[in-house]
Amino acid sequence: MSPRVVDPAARRQAVAEAVFRVVVRDGVEQASLRNVALEAGLAIGSIRHYFDSHDDMIIFAVEALIRSIEQRVFAHVRSLEDRTDLRRPAERVLSEVLPLDDRRRDEAVLWLAFATAARTRPSLLPHAEQLYDGLRALCRRVLTVMVESGTVAADLDIALETERLASLLDGLTVDGVLHPDRMTPDLTVSLLRKHLDSLR
Numbered sequence: 435m436s437p438r439v440v441d442p443a444a445r446r447q448a449v450a451e452a453v454f455r456v457v458v459r460d461g462v463e464q465a466s467l468r469n470v471a472l473e474a475g476l477a478i479g480s481i482r483h484y485f486d487s488h489d490d491m492i493i494f495a496v497e498a499l500i501r502s503i504e505q506r507v508f509a510h511v512r513s514l515e516d517r518t519d520l521r522r523p524a525e526r527v528l529s530e531v532l533p534l535d536d537r538r539r540d541e542a543v544l545w546l547a548f549a550t551a552a553r554t555r556p557s558l559l560p561h562a563e564q565l566y567d568g569l570r571a572l573c574r575r576v577l578t579v580m581v582e583s584g585t586v587a588a589d590l591d592i593a594l595e596t597e598r599l600a601s602l603l604d605g606l607t608v609d610g611v612l613h614p615d616r617m618t619p620d621l622t623v624s625l626l627r628k629h630l631d632s633l634r
Contacts, residue, residue, distance in 0.1 A: 453495035520585040533610035
């Protein structure tokens, strides 16, 4: 019988997904090599085979989260091209980063957990900054396209409005994660829509 061939990239991704499940359920502090190995159904030696350390595993998981969100969200940005009234399409694009369903809620929990952990874990800080900058890049791109299409005023202060919109999305995300019974998906979308409508 020939030995079983393991795809290293697939195995590392499976470990990252196990990290996500542990963090969403129990928090970053519980995402030890042992707990992640149990979650992934692997021996702890298998985890060590693919990751040099606990930090290496956590950093890989954060990078995988960032790639997943960026690929999905920026694919939606392309849908804004060649439109005239972009308020509703822009709302749909920006809604991709809000906790409006199970998948996006888990991503929001992970974002918040990793960003909070970066305060005391220097190895995570560059990745927390990447998430912070990525949200602002998304907001800036959406607002720029809205200006170019004539959806909002041509003299819109894009730098200032980028920070305002990103801060709104941050607040909606935190409230949606911490108080989901009060900051419901319907209310979240209504607040985002009201903000975009106010830019006309």
